[in-house]
Amino acid sequence: MDPEVARTARESLDLAFHMSNILDTGLDRHTLSILIALCQQGINPEALAAVIKELGREPPPKPVVP
Amino acid sequence: MDELQDQQALLDLVKDLVHRLNPNTTTTQFAQSLKYATRILTSRMTPSIATDEAAMAESIKRSLVNEGNSSDALAFADLYTKFTSKSGFGSIKNKWAVLYLLKVVAEDRRAANKSDSRASSGLFASTVCGGLPVVFDEKSSGAKKTLDRSRSGSNGVLLVSKDSENLWEIAAREYVDLVREESEVSEGVLVRDVLYACQGIDGKYVKFDKNYDGYVLLDSVKVPRATRVMVRKVCELGWLFRKVRGHVSESMDRFPAEDVGTIGQAFCAALQDELSEYYKLLAVLEAQANNPIPMVSEAGNSGNYLSLRRLAVWFAEPVVKMRLMAVLVDSCKVLRGGAMAGAIHMHAQHGDPLVQEFMRCLLRRVCSPLFEVVRSWVLEGELDDIFGEFFILGQPVKAESLWREGYRLHDGMLPSFISQSLAQRILRTGKSINFLRVCCEDQGWAVAAEEAAAAVGTTTKRYGLGYGETDALEALIAEAAKRIDKHLMDVMYKQYKFKDHCLAIKRYLLLGQGDFVQYLMDIVGPELSEPANTISSFKLAGLLESAIRSSNAQYDDADILDRLKVKMMPHGTGDRGWDVFSLEYDARVPLNTVFTESVMGRYLRIFNFLWKFRRVEHSLIGAWKTMKPNRITSNFLTKQEGSIKFQFVSTLRRCQVLWVEMNHFVTNLQYYIMFEVLEVSWANFVDEMDSARDLDDLLAAHEKYLQSIVEKSLLGERSQTLCKTLFLLFDLILQFRSHADRLYEGVHELQARTAVSALSSRGRTKTRQKQNDDTSWGGGGRKALTKLAGEFLQTIGQDLENISKEYSSTLEGFIGQLPMQQHVDLKFLVFRLDFTEFYSRLRLGK
Numbered sequence: 016m017d018p019e020v021a022r023t024a025r026e027s028l029d030l031a032f033h034m035s036n037i038l039d040t041g042l043d044r045h046t047l048s049i050l051i052a053l054c055q056q057g058i059n060p061e062a063l064a065a066v067i068k069e070l071g072r073e074p075p076p077k078p079v080v081p
Numbered sequence: 082m083d084e085l086q087d088q089q090a091l092l093d094l095v096k097d098l099v100h101r102l103n104p105n106t107t108t109t110q111f112a113q114s115l116k117y118a119t120r121i122l123t124s125r126m127t128p129s130i131a132t133d134e135a136a137m138a139e140s141i142k143r144s145l146v147n148e149g150n151s152s153d154a155l156a157f158a159d160l161y162t163k164f165t166s167k168s169g170f171g172s173i174k175n176k177w178a179v180l181y182l183l184k185v186v187a188e189d190r191r192a193a194n195k196s197d198s199r200a201s202s203g204l205f206a207s208t209v210c211g212g213l214p215v216v217f218d219e220k221s222s223g224a225k226k227t228l229d230r231s232r233s234g235s236n237g238v239l240l241v242s243k244d245s246e247n248l249w250e251i252a253a254r255e256y257v258d259l260v261r262e263e264s265e266v267s268e269g270v271l272v273r274d275v276l277y278a279c280q281g282i283d284g285k286y287v288k289f290d291k292n293y294d295g296y297v298l299l300d301s302v303k304v305p306r307a308t309r310v311m312v313r314k315v316c317e318l319g320w321l322f323r324k325v326r327g328h329v330s331e332s333m334d335r336f337p338a339e340d341v342g343t344i345g346q347a348f349c350a351a352l353q354d355e356l357s358e359y360y361k362l363l364a365v366l367e368a369q370a371n372n373p374i375p376m377v378s379e380a381g382n383s384g385n386y387l388s389l390r391r392l393a394v395w396f397a398e399p400v401v402k403m404r405l406m407a408v409l410v411d412s413c414k415v416l417r418g419g420a421m422a423g424a425i426h427m428h429a430q431h432g433d434p435l436v437q438e439f440m441r442c443l444l445r446r447v448c449s450p451l452f453e454v455v456r457s458w459v460l461e462g463e464l465d466d467i468f469g470e471f472f473i474l475g476q477p478v479k480a481e482s483l484w485r486e487g488y489r490l491h492d493g494m495l496p497s498f499i500s501q502s503l504a505q506r507i508l509r510t511g512k513s514i515n516f517l518r519v520c521c522e523d524q525g526w527a528v529a530a531e532e533a534a535a536a537v538g539t540t541t542k543r544y545g546l547g548y549g550e551t552d553a554l555e556a557l558i559a560e561a562a563k564r565i566d567k568h569l570m571d572v573m574y575k576q577y578k579f580k581d582h583c584l585a586i587k588r589y590l591l592l593g594q595g596d597f598v599q600y601l602m603d604i605v606g607p608e609l610s611e612p613a614n615t616i617s618s619f620k621l622a623g624l625l626e627s628a629i630r631s632s633n634a635q636y637d638d639a640d641i642l643d644r645l646k647v648k649m650m651p652h653g654t655g656d657r658g659w660d661v662f663s664l665e666y667d668a669r670v671p672l673n674t675v676f677t678e679s680v681m682g683r684y685l686r687i688f689n690f691l692w693k694f695r696r697v698e699h700s701l702i703g704a705w706k707t708m709k710p711n712r713i714t715s716n717f718l719t720k721q722e723g724s725i726k727f728q729f730v731s732t733l734r735r736c737q738v739l740w741v742e743m744n745h746f747v748t749n750l751q752y753y754i755m756f757e758v759l760e761v762s763w764a765n766f767v768d769e770m771d772s773a774r775d776l777d778d779l780l781a782a783h784e785k786y787l788q789s790i791v792e793k794s795l796l797g798e799r800s801q802t803l804c805k806t807l808f809l810l811f812d813l814i815l816q817f818r819s820h821a822d823r824l825y826e827g828v829h830e831l832q833a834r835t836a837v838s839a840l841s842s843r844g845r846t847k848t849r850q851k852q853n854d855d856t857s858w859g860g861g862g863r864k865a866l867t868k869l870a871g872e873f874l875q876t877i878g879q880d881l882e883n884i885s886k887e888y889s890s891t892l893e894g895f896i897g898q899l900p901m902q903q904h905v906d907l908k909f910l911v912f913r914l915d916f917t918e919f920y921s922r923l924r925l926g927k
Contacts (some may be wrong), residue, residue, distance in 0.1 A: 023167055030164040031179055037169070038187035039155050049098045054178035056091055062125040063183035065117045066194075068702040 042067075093120065097127040127266030128422025129254055134165070134177040139308070142597035188247075265303050272387050275312060277916040279396070280363060281326060287312060289584050291624075294751060308344075311389045318396050321403040322359070325352055328410040336697045340470030343450040348425070351405060357401055381681050402439055409443075419494035422448050426498050451496065452554065459507055459561045460530040468530050470494060473508055480520050481673040484776060488512050498551055503558060508779060510562045513569045514777070520671035521572050524526050529568045533561040566775035571778070580770065584784075585641040586676075587633075588664050590684050591759055591790075592691045597632035604628060609658030616658045622648045659696060663688055674776070675783055683787055690796055694754070697811045699748050700818040704740060707825045724873070724921060725867055729828075732878045736821055739885050744813050746892065749913040757906055762786050793906050806895045813888045822886060824877045831870050889923075896920045 028048055035042050044052070051065075054060055082655045098112050138161045145154040165176060227827040237897075265285055274284030278296040283289055291295045296316035298309050332341045341349075372386040375503050409428060413421050425447055429440035450601050454471050457463045464475045472494040478487050488508060496503055514530070517523045534557065573579045588594040608616060629635055634642070652661040663685055668676035769782035791797050795804050899911045915921055 016244075027164065027167045030160050030167070034157060034160050034180075035161070035183050035186075036095070036165070037145070037153050038183050039190065040183055040186040041190055042186065045100075046098065046101045049094055049101065050182060051179055052176045053091070053094050053098070055200055055599060056087070056094075057175070058091075059125045060178045060182035061129065061185060062122045063182055064189060065121045066098070067102060068187055068189045070099060070114050070118060081896065 041071075082379055085120045096123070102463070110334070121926045130181075132177050133529055134180065135310055137177055137180045137184065142179065144184075144188075180295045180677070195529075199413065201767050212424060217446040234372050248519055250455050268308075269370065271298075271304070271308065271312060272293075272389055272392055273367075273390065275315050275319075276363060276367055276370060277390060278316050279322060280360075281319060281323045288315065289319075289323075299772065308389065312394065315389065315393050315396060318400050318403055321400070321407045322356075325403065326356065328414070329353060329356070331491065342470040344418050344421050344447055344470055345413075347447045347450055348413065348421065348443075351443045352410075355402065355406060355443075359403070363396070366392070384444075389428060398435070401435065405436060405439060412548075416495075418468065419451060419472045419496045422451055423496035423498070423840045426496060436612040442779065448496070451711045455507060455554070456557075459558055462489075462518060464719040465513065472496075472499075473511065480670050481677065483510060483519055484516055485677070486517065492750045499554075503555060506558055506562050509775060510558065510565055513565045513776065515573065516671065516674070517565075517569055520674065521569075521576065523568075523572050523576070526565055530561060530680050530758070536560045559762060561668040562775075569776055570773070571781075573671070573779070579672065579675070579779075580666065580767075581638065582666075582672055582676075583766070583770075585637070585645075587682065587759070587763055590664055592688070592695060594632065594634055594757065597628060597634045598695060599699075600630040601625065602695060605662070606696075607698070609662055611658055613652040613658055613661045616649070616661075618647055618649050621649070621662070659693075675780060678838070680783075680787065683791060686796060688791060689792065690794060693755070693808075693811060694747075694751070696860065698751060698812050700815055701740070701744055701747055704742070704818045707822065708737065708740060725870055728871065728878065732824065732874050732881065735878065735881050736824060739881060739888065740818060740821065742892075743817060743888070746810070746914065749815070750910070753913060754794055757909055758790055763904075765789075792904055795907075803895065803898050806891060806898065809891050809919060810888070810895060813884060817881075817884050819879050820877065824881075827873050831866065831873070834866060893924050895918055 028044070029049070031051065032044050032047055035047055036065055053063055086666050095118055096115060099111065099118050102115055103111070105604055129800045138158075142154045142158055145151075145157060161180075182817075251314045271286065274287040277284040278289075286299055286302045287296055288299060289295070295313070296319045298304060299696055304312075329349045333343055335341050366387060370387040386550070405428075409425055412424050412428070422444070425444055428446055429437065431437055431440065451471070454464075454466060457465060458471075458473065463470070464473060467475075473488055473490050474491045475488045476486070488511065490504055490508055495501075501509075514526050517526045527628070589597070592598045601624070606620065606626065607620065608624065625645070629642060629645075645669060646661045646665050648665040650661045652662060665681070665685070666676075668681075766786035769785070770779065773779045773782055792800075795807060896911060896915055899907055899914075
């Protein structure tokens with residue numbers, strides 16, 4: 016990858032991480048990078064947020080037992 | 082292949098995410114979570130709010146500030162600026178999505194934290210968000226099944242995740258879904274259609290309905306009723322626009338047929354200008370209409386999109402103007418020229434300042450041709466009115482009737498902001514210029530016009546004046562009128578010596594120059610006693626010349642004497658010269674504006690009357706000459722015998738008495754006519770001439786002068802019976818004259834015969850002086866002579882008796898009728914004639 020591009024990407028991620036911290040979202044850097052990648056792909060951010068909320072809870076989802 | 086790869090990559094990413102979020106799960110749990118996650122992700126593919134990055138950042142900042150973390154907000158702002166500035170490869174492309182994600186996650190966390198302590202949250206949280214989580218917790222598994230978003234819009238799980246701030250968004254989202262359900266046509270399309278309709282073009286869904294006479298949404302289109310009503314309201318503008326534009330294009334089509342005048346054209350031009358302003362507005366609105374309408378908008382998005390309601394607001398002012406224009410178009414459809422300007426002016430009497438401003442501009446345009454015509458008429462006398470729109474009409478006439486009939490006012494075309502008196506003054510000023518130019522061949526009026534314009538401050542150039550400056554117009558017209566009238570009066574008096582001519586007419590036609598009249602009568606008299614068709618007018622002209630030369634009239638101005646002529650009126654077979662003789666005065670241009678044919682006709686009538694009267698007077702004076710007591714008659718008296726003498730004396734006496742009576746009448750009437758009528762009227766006329774400011778005044782004064790003369794000298798219509806009586810009296814007087822002449826002739830003849838017989842009988846008597854003659858009728862022929870004389874005197878006496886009777890009765894009738902006349906001066910005549918009340922007592926005595 017182009018060092019310039021890499022640098023831009025890293026800086027953007029840093030900024031996003033800082034913003035995320037200010038907003039107190041509880042996301043770490045790696046998760047954030049995945050999320051950003053998903054957003055870039057066009058996934059609805061609302062859906063992603065829902066996923067985060069659901070899967071981030073302590074009680075696991077009820078196991079689907081036939 | 083790319084798609085599959087993308088999908089795979091996506092799946093990998095999701096797996097990764099899930100793993101990260103739940104690091105301590107078993108594989109089954111992991112699989113479940115993965116499935117769950119994909120379900121969530123696939124169920125909501127499009128965001129529910131508009132993609133606006135800036136607004137998103139704003140909203141995040143605001144929420145930070147609301148929580149009291151202004152330092153955080155500032156930091157965030159700083160970061161955000163840096164974040165957005167990153168562009169190009171390697172940067173985050175969907176920044177909005179990232180921000181939104183962060184925001185939602187933060188909110189969710191906050192909500193999750195808050196829901197633990199219910200007391201701390203606001204009302205909304207406890208009722209809306211607080212309640213639902215409870216439901217969720219209890220029926221967590223069941224609720225999870227309701228993941229799929231239902232059309233009713235109650236997104237159970239996902240709604241719960243929002244907190245109080247999002248209530249509005251919730252409601253808005255519900256509404257949006259409702260709207261989408263109800264209308265098959267989106268609002269943006271409708272707006273665009275409405276915009277087309279407002280330009281008079283039929284859109285896809287909005288068409289012009291002839292029955293309803295307006296733009297309506299097609300019934301086939303399914304839209305909520307509110308939208309339908311709104312569309313109809315907004316399309317009123319389209320209807321008005323059609324009307325106005327229809328009128329404009331119609332006028333343009335009719336123009337070559339010269340049915341639409343300059344003012345109509347100006348009106349159309351003004352309308353066109355307004356319409357182009359309107360087009361500009363429409364262009365701006367169309368540009369805005371291309372922006373998508375946000376269904377649910379956060380307050381920050383005040384951007385330029387266009388919804389039906391916004392359109393209604395934008396159109397508020399244009400609708401007022403368009404309505405005005407449509408009203409004007411309606412009222413002006415059948416009007417032209419000045420009438421159109423007047424009608425538009427009436428509409429401008431409005432209290433609303435917007436309307437007033439609009440109408441003022443419009444009227445300024447519309448009235449500029451009118452004012453231009455007025456200006457050129459008033460300052461140059463040019464009437465350039467092809468379409469017949471001006472309120473002054475001109476017609477080609479001869480020079481002498483230019484003033485009276487050449488131009489007149491056309492009230493139909495008089496606009497209502499020009500008053501009648503102003504219009505009269507405008508008419509008179511232009512008429513004066515034309516009169517000066519045509520009749521007086523004078524160019525000095527141009528100077529006067531320049532001065533007038535300079536005095537008022539405008540120039541004589543075009544378009545100096547406009548509507549709304551009625552004061553300036555009035556000032557200009559007043560100045561111009563003043564100067565040009567003065568100039569005209571100067572020209573009339575100095576160059577054409579109007580006063581002198583009037584005086585000359587008075588002296589010659591109205592017999593004011595006594596010595597001339599006397600002489601004329603003397604020499605022309607014998608000629609005129611001949612039958613009319615034997616008299617040659619050349620001879621009379623020669624006699625007139627000699628009369629002029631032998632009286633004071635010769636010292637008069639040659640130009641005036643040139644115009645004095647003899648005129649023989651058309652005569653029948655039995656007429657004598659006296660009936661057809663008259664004098665005439667030739668008034669040339671421009672004076673024949675005042676002395677027209679009819680005026681001269683009246684002068685002629687007065688002249689005839691005066692001439693007849695003079696003749697009567699002349700004959701009476703002539704009778705006096707013969708009636709002077711002289712030697713012959715006194716001798717005749719002394720030498721005769723009884724009865725003859727008595728008869729003779731009585732006849733003579735009667736003759737003399739009658740003469741005195743007649744003379745009394747004639748003298749007083751003469752005095753009355755000459756002084757009380759002619760001189761007084763003349764004095765009044767001179768005064769009015771001096772104070773006349775323009776030609777109209779002069780004409781009126783002259784008219785009054787003539788009218789008063791005619792009335793007072795019993796020539797008017799009301800005095801016709803009296804006039805007849807008067808002429809009867811004249812005839813009687815003339816008859817008397819002939820009788821008196823006969824009497825004295827007879828006396829002289831008898832005298833001569835006796836003298837001859839006396840001479841023949843006593844020839845030796847010296848007749849040195851006739852007065853000492855010893856006349857006696859001696860001799861043989863005496864008896865015959867006496868008898869002759871007796872018979873003669875008898876007849877004469879009888880005639881005189883008859884005449885006397887007739888005369889007295891007629892005179893009494895005359896005097897009796899006089900007091901019944903209207904004119905107060907005739908009472909003076911009665912007073913003079915009947916000073917001692919002799920006649921009235923006589924009448925009463927009968």
